[in-house]
Amino acid sequence: MGGRLRLGRKRVPVEDGDTIASAMYRAGIRTFSRSLKYHRRRGLYCGTGECPNCLVTVDGVPGVRSCVTPARDGMRVRREGGWPSVERDVLSVLDRLHALLPVGFYYKTFIRPRWIWAIADRAIRRSVGLGRLPAGPVGTGTSRHLHCDVLVVGGGDSGRAAAVSAAARGERTVLCDEGEVRDPPEGVEVLARHAAIGTYEGPMVSLASTEGLVEVHPERVVIATGATELHPVFPGNDLPGVMLGRAAAGLVRRGVKPGARAVVVVEHDEGFEHLEALRSAGVRIAAVVVPAFLESAVPDGLRTLVGAAVLRAEGKERVRFAVLRDAEGVTRGIGCDVFLLSTGRSPRDDLLRMSAQGEPIEGVGDAAAAASPRGVPATGCVCLCEDVSVADLERAWDEGYRSSELLKRYTTVTMGPCQGAMCGRHLAAFAAARGAATNAAGRTTARPLARPTPLEILAAPVHEVIDKRTSLHDLHVAAGARISWSGSWLRPFAYGDPEQEYRAVRERVSVMDVGTLGKFLVTGPDASALIDEAFPTRVDDLAPGHARYLLALDEAGYVFDDGLLCSLGAEGWYLTSTSGGADRMEAWLRDRADRRGFGAHVVDLTAERGAILVAGPLGRELLAELTDDPIDRETFPHMGVREVTVAGVPCGAIRAGFVGEVAFELHHPRSRGPELWRAIAEAGVPLGLVPHGLDALEVLRLEKGHPYVGQDTLPDDTPAKLGLEWAVHRGKRFAASRALERLGERMPERKLVGLEFDRGGAELRGVPLRVGALIVGRVTSAARSPVLDRSIGLGWIRREPEDPFPEELRADRVGARVVPTPFYDPAGDRLRG
C-alpha cells in the first residue's frame, strides 16, 4: 500500500499494515495528545483501543482511536488538546497549578460576582476537551434489525471457537468484532468493524459501524470481548514512554522499534511475549522486574530485579528513568526510554455487566475470567481520560463522597472515552480500602454505550425496507420531477418551476398525485356507530353523497390527524387521512371497534386505490371533456361525493380540495392510475395544464390557512388551540368528549393563528415569535404568496387567556402581525365555484 498521511504540516510515511499510531510512532512522534484538564503530555499507552491517549482527529472527525485505525494514504491527522500545538502547549502551566484546580473546583469558584462565571465558563470550555466537534454529520447510515440464533461478540480465539461450535450445531450464528476478523469461520455470518455498544433486554445487542446501527435479536449471546491489560497507578504513569505490553508488541509486529532501552515489568505469563517482542526488535533491556514466582522464566543474560516495587517514572517530555525499590530496600533509578508494564489482565466485561439477570448472555474466555489481583492505588493518575489522580479521589472522599458511584459523579472518574476500562477497578478498590460500605465499594453500574459512537449513528434513520410509491411514480420520474421522501412515500416536490405550477392551479388547471392519502372503507351493521364514537364530527345528518371535514382526536382530546368523511349510504363510509397518518388512523379505528365490540369492518384501501386531484378554475371544464356523467355545479356541489367515470376509469369523486379552487379528488383503482393521469394530462394541454408538486401545494394550502397536522400542530393541540372548534359536534358522546368537556372549562393558553410578515418566505418557518426580547410563540409555516403579493404564515402564540394577541410581533428580525385566515378567498367563492 504505502503512501503518506499528513500530520499538521508533516508528512508521515505509511507502510503496509500500519495503524495511524504506528506510522506516527515510526516517524518519531511520542506525544500523541494533551490530557483533558492539566494538559500533560500523553503517549501511546494501551495500543488496543481502550485508553484515550492516542485519540486524534482524522479528516475532521474527532475521537478516532489511532492505535486501532488502519492508516491510509492522504489522511489528514490532527493531534488534540494543546494550544498552540500539542508539542508546545502554553496551557501545560495548568499542570503546575494542580493545587489551585482541585477536583470539582468549578462547583465552588466563580460564583460571585455572577458575571464572572460567563467568562470562566468560556475559558474552561476552551481549555479542556478531546477535540472539536465537526460542523456537520460525519457520516450517514441506516439502522436495521438482524435476527439470529446466536450472536458472538469478539472475534478472538474464544469467540471463534464459540461461533464455530454454535454453527456446527446448526444454529444461525453471527460473529461481530470491532476490528477485522481474519479467516472468517465457515457457516458463520461475520460482521467485521461492528462494535457492540450495548446489551439490552430481549436480549438485544446494538452494533455500531460506519454503515449505521445493527440491532441484533439473538436467542442467546456469547460475550468474548477478551481482557484489557491492567493499568498500574504510580506517579508518572502517564508519561510518554510508559506503555502497556500489548502496545509495544503491536508496534514491533508492524516493524516499529518502540525505543532504544527498556525497563520491563512482568507479572504474568503474557508479559514474556512482550519482553521477547522488544528483544526481537533490538531494544536493549535495561532491567526486568518480576515477582519471585516468575524469576525462573526470565531468559538468561538479562538484569533481573526480583520483587522490586515500582516507585515512579521520571522525565519531562517522556520517560527518562524508571525508579524502583529493590527487594533489599535500595532505591534505584534505571535509565530507559520505554517503561513497559505487563502486569495482568482485567476482563472487558462491561457488556456482560450491563445485561439484566436471567438474560441468555454468557461470557467466555478472558472476558469471563477473574481479574488479575492488584493493590490499592496510592498516588498517580487513575483516570487517563478525565485526568483524575489518586489525590483527587482522596479529596472527594474527604468532602464526603463515600461510595464509588458518588466518587464517580464528583470527580468524573470512569466517565471518559474508556468508560472505566482502565480505571473502573481502581475506583472500586479505592472505595473499598477507604472503608466504604460493601454495597458502595463495587464497580459502578455499566450502561450503554460501551464504545465511543458518533451521534449520527445513534440517530441513523430506519433502513427503508418499504419505499412506498404510487402507481404514477414512473410517470413522475419520466417527467423529470424532483422526487424526495415525504414520510415513507416517495413524492414529487416539483416538476419544474414551482411558481408556474402554483399559477396553473390559481389561474388555469392542474393535477396532483394524491394517491398517498390514507383511504379507508368502513362497513358493517355498526359502521355508523363506530364513526360516530371515534370522531368528533357530526355523522347523523350527513346524507349519502356528501363529505365532511373530519378531525381525529385521541382520548386526551388532542388532534392526531384530519381528513374527509364521505357517506356512501348503505355501503358504509369512505374516509381519508393524511399521508403520514394512515397507520395511526387504522389502528385508532380498529381499537375503538374492538373495545366497543362494534360489528364493523375497517378496510385499508390506501395501497389499492390511487387518487388524482384535478384543481383550478378550469377544472370542471377539463373533466367535462372526459366524462358523460353530470358534474355541473348543481348536481355535484362542493363537498359532494359521486361515482364518475373519467376517461373510462370508474372513480369515486370527491369535490373537495385543500387548495381553494374548484377541485375534484378522483379515487380510482390503483392499476388504472397511469391511464387516467395520461388522459387528463392530454385533455388539459389546450387549457394550459401543468401538474403541481408538494412545493406549490405548500403555498396553495397556506393561502387558505389550512394547517398541516404534524407540521403546524403540536402533540397536545386541541381543536380550540387550532381554531377548529367548528369541526366538533357538541351534542354527542364520543371518545374524546369527556376530555373536551374538561378542557373546555379553560381558554387555551396557546393558539394557532394566521400571520403576515413584512417580508420573507419559507425561511421564516421555525423562527421564534417575539414581543421585545420575550419569546411568545413560533412560526410553523411561511411562504411568499404570489397572488396576494404578501408574506404569510401560520404560527402559535402563547398569551394570557383573556388578553388580545400582541400587536408588535417580530419573527427573527422581520415584523409580523396576527391576521385572520384564510388569506385567500376568505368567502370561499372560488372553492364553491
Place this chain on the structure above:
Amino acid sequence: MVPCPSCGWRQSTEFAWGGELRPIEAADVESDFERVFLPENVAGAQAERWFHLLGCRRWITVTRDTTTNEVR
C-alpha cells in the same frame, strides 16, 4: 414474543404497544382525567393492548409481567 390469535407467537418487534388496558370511558370529567393520564403502572402482571402492526393488524389484549417482560 407475543401471542397473536390470528398469527400465533410472533416477535414483539412486529407489534406496536398500545399501553395499559384502561376502561374505555369514565363516569365524569375527573375520573376521565385519571383514566387518560394516570395509568396504574404496576410492577407485575399488567393487562396491555398490542397492535399487530407488521402482521394481521389486529388489536389484542395480553398480560405482561412488567418486571420480567413475560407475556401470556
